[in-house]
Amino acid sequence: MEVQCPTCSAKFKVPDTVSVATCPYCGTTFQLETKEELGEHFFFPPMRKDAGGVLLKFISRQYGAPADITGAKITKKELHWVPVYFFYLHGKSTRWSTIEEVRFVGIPAGSPFQGMLKDYPFPIRGKRFFDEAVVGKGKYYEPKMSREEAEAMARSIMESALRSEASQEDKSLGGVEIEVKYQGLVHYPLWEVHYEYGGQNFVGYVDGTDGRVVQAEYPLMSGARKKASLLGAGVLAAGLIIGIIAAGAYGSAWGLIGGLIPGGAGAFGIFRKGAVKKRKVSEVMRLNKGNLYFRPM
Numbered sequence: 029m030e031v032q033c034p035t036c037s038a039k040f041k042v043p044d045t046v047s048v049a050t051c052p053y054c055g056t057t058f059q060l061e062t063k064e065e066l067g068e069h070f071f072f073p074p075m076r077k078d079a080g081g082v083l084l085k086f087i088s089r090q091y092g093a094p095a096d097i098t099g100a101k102i103t104k105k106e107l108h109w110v111p112v113y114f115f116y117l118h119g120k121s122t123r124w125s126t127i128e129e130v131r132f133v134g135i136p137a138g139s140p141f142q143g144m145l146k147d148y149p150f151p152i153r154g155k156r157f158f159d160e161a162v163v164g165k166g167k168y169y170e171p172k173m174s175r176e177e178a179e180a181m182a183r184s185i186m187e188s189a190l191r192s193e194a195s196q197e198d199k200s201l202g203g204v205e206i207e208v209k210y211q212g213l214v215h216y217p218l219w220e221v222h223y224e225y226g227g228q229n230f231v232g233y234v235d236g237t238d239g240r241v242v243q244a245e246y247p248l249m250s251g252a253r254k255k256a257s258l259l260g261a262g263v264l265a266a267g268l269i270i271g272i273i274a275a276g277a278y279g280s281a282w283g284l285i286g287g288l289i290p291g292g293a294g295a296f297g298i299f300r301k302g303a304v305k306k307r308k309v310s311e312v313m314r315l316n317k318g319n320l321y322f323r324p325m
Contacts, residue, residue, distance in 0.1 A: 034063040043163050047170050048213070050158040057158065057213060068212035070155040071109070071162055074236045079219035080105055082239040083232040090309055092248040097225060104222035107166030107236060111137040112150060113178035114211035119186040121204060129189045133182045134214070138172035141218060144233065144243060147185075148312065151237060155214055162215065171213065179208055218242070230306065241311045248307045 032039050033051035035058075042049045042060070050057045050069040057069030080102040088097050112134040120128040134150035136142040162168070186206050217236025222229060225247055232244030 031060055034058055034065065042160055046160075046163060046168070050160070052160075069158040069215075070212050071158050071215040072151070072155050072217055072237045074107060074165075074217045074219075075239055077239050079234040079236070079239070080221050080223065083221045083234050083241060083244060084223065086241045086311060087232070087244055087246040087309075090246060090307075092307070093246050094225065094249055097246065100223045100225040100230075102221065102223050103229070104220070106220045108139060108141065108218045108220060109162060109166050109168045109215040110139045110141055110145065110218050111169055111171040112145075112214045112216050113137050113171075113173075113175055113182075114150070114214050115179065115182040116209040116211055117182060117186045118207040119190050119204065121190060127190055127193050129186060129193065131186060131189065132211070133185055134216075135173070135178040135181050137178055137213075139169035141233070142172075145216075145218075148242070150214075150216065154237060158215065166217070168215070175210065175213075179210070182208060228306075235312075241309070243308060243310050245306050245308045248305055 029044050030039055030041050031049055033053065036051060036053055038051055038053040040049075040052055047060050048057060048069070049060055058065045081098075084098045084100055084102075087093050088095075115133050115135070117129070117131045117133055119131075120126060132150075132152050134145075134148065136145040136148070183206050187204055190204055219234040219236050221232045221234060223232075224230075228247060230245045230247065232246075233242040234240070235242055
């Protein structure tokens with residue numbers, strides 16, 4: 029269908045399935061129904077590397093993965109265009125000691141992957157002005173969240189980061205002043221890859237810009253599960269021995285219980301990992317309350 033830009037009045041065609049358009053002449057992004065301007069609209073060009081090969085190579089380096097996993101059969105590959113609002117944030121305390129944070133934050137605004145990409149460290153450089161042609165090169169999602177809602181979430185992230193830094197430095201945060209600059213709506217590429225191994229189906233998600241594995245599941249071989257079970261038994265036995273020694277030293281059963289509780293807790297986690305045939309992993313650093321951390325699955 030043909031639409032008219034509310035800024036420069038240029039007319040151009042867009043697919044009937046979209047509700048947000050970007051003018052190819054002046055770069056204005058707007059809602060087709062209301063003509064409301066949304067700011068600049070960008071996309072990240074997908075990488076040229078094969079997402080299936082990238083996923084299997086990463087899995088081959090994981091503990092307990094089959095030695096021949098790189099030869100697994102890829103059964104499906106689909107590119108998803110996920111809408112993300114980008115913000116520049118500058119936060120600081122306004123009382124007592126000064127604490128400052130500067131951060132670029134991406135807030136996923138729709139698609140089934142919104143939860144998976146929460147706190148995702150989106151890159152800052154590499155985006156281009158949106159090209160309507162990408163709509164036909166994968167599954168395209170419109171924003172389901174307003175810019176204002178996303179901005180409120182970005183402010184919350186910055187405030188949590190400031191409070192976390194204050195607590196680490198044993199300081200009082202006091203008042204908070206947060207500057208927010210909207211950087212535009214970005215459609216971000218995410219590959220969904222399905223593969224088959226040993227008669228079972230597995231799925232992984234690969235960052236379409238640089239090949240980072242956002243999340244993946246793989247078969248854990250029986251030998252690795254056996255080792256995990258033996259390790260769990262060792263942790264439990266160690267807790268029992270410590271408990272017996274403590275009970276003898278203090279003449280109380282509480283020493284035995286004190287040894288069994290931490291030993292049992294540690295062993296449970298190991299037993300649980302050893303029992304599953306599918307395991308999830310990620311190679312992505314994420315933001316959690318203002319701190320980067322590796323997120324094991």
